[in-house]
Amino acid sequence: MGRSLFRNLIQQGSRSIMSLKVSYGLLLLFSFLTATPVFSDPPPPLSEKALFEFAEHLLKEKDWDGAILEFKRYLFLYPGGERADQAAYLLGETLRRKKDYAQAVLQWEASLRRRPDTPFKDAIVFGLAVVYSELGREEQALSLWESLIREGAPPYPAMACRALLWSLVKGKQFDRAEQILKEAPLSEAEKELHRRSVEEARHLPRLSPTAAGLLAAALPGAGHWYLDRKQDALIAFLINGLFTWAAASSFQEKNHGLGVLLSVMELAWYSGNIYSAVNSAHKINRKREAEFLNNYRIRFGLWGRGEKPDAPYLALIFQF
Known part of the structure; x- marks a missing residue:
């Protein structure tokens, strides 16, 4: 008798638990079917200004790959943006500083074809001359610097003149450097400093x-x-x-x-x-000549801030 009663109680309890599970499952199903779906909104894209400033920040931090990616993103999203010309120039400058000279040339040449009247034309021409010099295409570099001296807007004629004189001294073209100095867009005091430097380079002590x-x-x-x-x-x-x-x-x-x-x-x-x-x-x-050329760079500021005088390229960084 006792065993039968106990068995009945267990069976009733099991049926009650099963009933609760079914009820709970139906409740969940009902809630799922009747609930209004809620989806989170995607993060808003960066504004034109924020995206450009982020790319510029990466450039200043010398994160070349990151800066290249963000400048390209800016130009893709805002091809007619307020700072598209500057972004196109800085993309080439970032490639140059990464020493990807071939891609820098392609980027800058494409910029000039797309926008011949870009306000960054002089900066791009100057950058191309620097890259050509690094690639050993000295005559092309000299030609571009000479064109900036004749046609560029300040401060590029003076900057191009300094770079041109440095390159001529490096190539031991002292007579040509002296000829350039006669009409150089520099102050008389600076011209005199360059004349002394050219004369010093001409008579630099050399061993036989x-x-x-x-x-x-x-x-x-x-x-x-x-x-x-x-x-x-x-x-x-x-x-x-x-x-x-x-x-x-x-x-x-x-x-x-x-x-x-x-x-x-x-x-x-x-x-x-x-x-x-x-x-x-x-x-x-060679050591004496390298030391002289590095001192020439120091004297006339022919490398960018944060770059060493013995860097293997003529680095001039522009601030806009």
Whole structure:
């Protein structure tokens, strides 16, 4: 009797729980069917001003890839925007600073074709000249700088003149630089500074690789002594002297095999002594010229803020 009652209670409880589950499920289904769907609105797109300022911020932070992406986004969304011309210029400038010179040229040339009267024409022409110079297309760069001197609006004639003079001095075209200075759109005081720099570059002390080689051939170590590399001179003299003495001693003692071997080794040291003297003279001259050109850049501000004087490109950054 007790067991039967207990069994009935369990069965009734199970049916009650099942009934509650069904009711709860129906309630959820009803709520789902009758509820009004709510969707979150997509974030509003950046305004023209905000997008441009964000791209410019990335450029200032030297995030080249990010800046390139955002300038391209701006030009795609706002091709006729208030700052589209500036964005087109800065896109090329960002590519230049990333050293993607080929794409910078394509971007700037396309900008000039699309908008020949862009207010950033002088900036683009100047940038193209810088890129051409970096690509080794010096005559094209010089031609563009000369056109800016004749036709550009301030401050570009003066900027182009400084860059042109630097490039001519770099290429040792001193007479052409002096000719440019006669009509340069610079103050008389600055012209005088450039004249002194050109004259200094013309008479920059240079060592003679020929003289260094001949001295080294006449006496091992003498070429390095001429270059004021006294330690190298002493080493070259001692090593060559040692091998010469050892080879001569071997021949005197009738040890011809060893004498020939030592003579071959001495010939290698002797030739290396001559090559090292000539090569060292060239290196010293290149170092002096590089230091002079870097000082020239420092004197006339021919690189951008935050960029080192020994940067391998002429970097002039424009602020608008």
